[in-house]
Amino acid sequence: MSSYPEPPPPDNHGQYNYGQNTTAEPPPAIKTSVNIIWAVVALSVVGTILTFLFLDDIVESAGVSLDSSEADAARIGGMVGSVIGLLIFGALWVLLGIFLRKGANWARITLTVLAVLALVFGVIGLLGDQPAIFLVLGILQMALYVALLVFMWRKESSAYIAAQKAG
DSSP states (O other), X not given: OOSSOOOOOOOOTTOOOTTSOTTOOOOHHHHHHHHHHHHHHHHXXXXXXXXXXXXXXXXXXXXXXXXXXXXXXXXXXXXXXXXXXXXHHHHHHHHHHHHHHTXXXXXXXXXXXXXXXXXXXXXXXXXXXXXXXXXXXXXXXXXXXXXXXXXXXXXXXXXXXXXXXXO
């Protein structure tokens, strides 16, 4: 008998076992979830740009008569709000995506809560008066939220996250 340690067991072809191989590559469902998060952030950037382009239409669709100084204040508020919202929520989604890829269950739970809230507010937003491009953008984002929920909670995603937690 030699004094060398035994070699590690062969790879299980993508299956994730509890307590083993905690640095495993994320499964396709987790990678897809992260890609969906990037798409959500990209659509948020597009939405912010569109907010600047359609700012007058957005202010007018509010249904409130404003004098010129109030309309200017509403435009400035819309621009500042959309940029701050993009920076804060975009950074949050990117951070959560990074931790989801690493197998952090808390990130998956937080993303679930955010996606469900976004779906609820998205449905409410569809009922409002808005330019058609924002309606299309909202529907696309809601489809991405549903897809994110599906992929994050697939069996292989749960197994990967459990394996990362156990290791």
